Amino acid sequence: MRGARAGGRGSAALGRVAAIVTYLALASLYARFGLAAMAGPLARLAARGRFGYGLSSLALMAAQAIALDELLGALLGLAR
Amino acid sequence: MLFPISHTALSPLGLVFIGVLVGAFGGLFGVGGSFIAGPLLFALGLPMRFVVGSDLAGLVGTGLVAAKRHRALGNVDVKLALLMTGGTVAGVEIGARLVQRLVRRRMANRLLAPVSAAIFIGVSLFVGIESAVAIARRRRGGSSEPPALALGLRLLRLRPLVSLPVSGIAEVSVWLLLAVGFATGILSGLLGGGGGYLRMPLLVYLLGVPTHVAVGTDLFEVVMSASYGTLSHALKGDVDVIVALALDLGAVLGARFGTWLVRFIRGPWLRLAFAPLPAVGGAILLYALFHRGGSP
Numbered sequence: 001m002r003g004a005r006a007g008g009r010g011s012a013a014l015g016r017v018a019a020i021v022t023y024l025a026l027a028s029l030y031a032r033f034g035l036a037a038m039a040g041p042l043a044r045l046a047a048r049g050r051f052g053y054g055l056s057s058l059a060l061m062a063a064q065a066i067a068l069d070e071l072l073g074a075l076l077g078l079a080r
Numbered sequence: 081m082l083f084p085i086s087h088t089a090l091s092p093l094g095l096v097f098i099g100v101l102v103g104a105f106g107g108l109f110g111v112g113g114s115f116i117a118g119p120l121l122f123a124l125g126l127p128m129r130f131v132v133g134s135d136l137a138g139l140v141g142t143g144l145v146a147a148k149r150h151r152a153l154g155n156v157d158v159k160l161a162l163l164m165t166g167g168t169v170a171g172v173e174i175g176a177r178l179v180q181r182l183v184r185r186r187m188a189n190r191l192l193a194p195v196s197a198a199i200f201i202g203v204s205l206f207v208g209i210e211s212a213v214a215i216a217r218r219r220r221g222g223s224s225e226p227p228a229l230a231l232g233l234r235l236l237r238l239r240p241l242v243s244l245p246v247s248g249i250a251e252v253s254v255w256l257l258l259a260v261g262f263a264t265g266i267l268s269g270l271l272g273g274g275g276g277y278l279r280m281p282l283l284v285y286l287l288g289v290p291t292h293v294a295v296g297t298d299l300f301e302v303v304m305s306a307s308y309g310t311l312s313h314a315l316k317g318d319v320d321v322i323v324a325l326a327l328d329l330g331a332v333l334g335a336r337f338g339t340w341l342v343r344f345i346r347g348p349w350l351r352l353a354f355a356p357l358p359a360v361g362g363a364i365l366l367y368a369l370f371h372r373g374g375s376p
Contacts, residue, residue: 027329031092043084054314057321065141068332
């Protein structure tokens, strides 16, 4: 019984490590390709130096952070 | 990878790594992590004016995630944070205008970096000594919170007065809350970051807010001040949002780790663990300044 519980804890911990590695792999791919794809349009928007660039920056930061946090939460949930 | 807004070549994975550190410190100590992110971004090669603006943009995302988690733990005093916001916003705007003046006079790097380093080291020394004294007092069986300075300041009856039940404060002057917001806002606008490296200690020592509530409330305030700062710096052309997005990738992971860890550490020990970090940031900044010189 105790062995089965310890085994369960071990596989849950392994699952969490796998979830974090998956997140890091996805984040690395996004950092390498996703950000590069966005660079051009955002640079053009920044060059205009207007209020829209500030608002877009805020919206992008909030949207990305919430989306990634939810993704990480879902991955950790799956690992459990 | 070339970041076309700041015209700087930086490693995106290096930025993600800085983000992990920033997020972990944010979740653990309730600070935006600019005392580490700013110096590391500067050392990585980002010009100081973009360090300030982009770091602020990055904080919006990191702070949002960490504040959400602390709110769930009951560590956020929303009333206190909202009352401080007026002072914070005024301070951020004045700080951001000062940065513009320094950039025009080509003095941004030469002046901002040493001033930041001096403030970081000063905060480290103060928090380190105070928390060591608090731990020693607790071991002797004495009460540790709130500090004597905070109790003295509560005697100021400058109206209007408010009560902050979440922080365990019966009555405090609104002017004191605005002053704390204003002081940290100026530093936030001037040196980047959310000003949490100063606000968190001020909430504990001046207002007597319990450390864990100070951590959560500070994060909420970081989001407010960083959002305003991002908007203000973006109008002045000082934000590289691609750099900020890369920082945030790692920060989300770090913030989860930090907010998980905070549950296991007691107040004075949390402050003692925080103490050396601003000084490390100051040392990195001085090192980078020494090696890169003082161009704006």
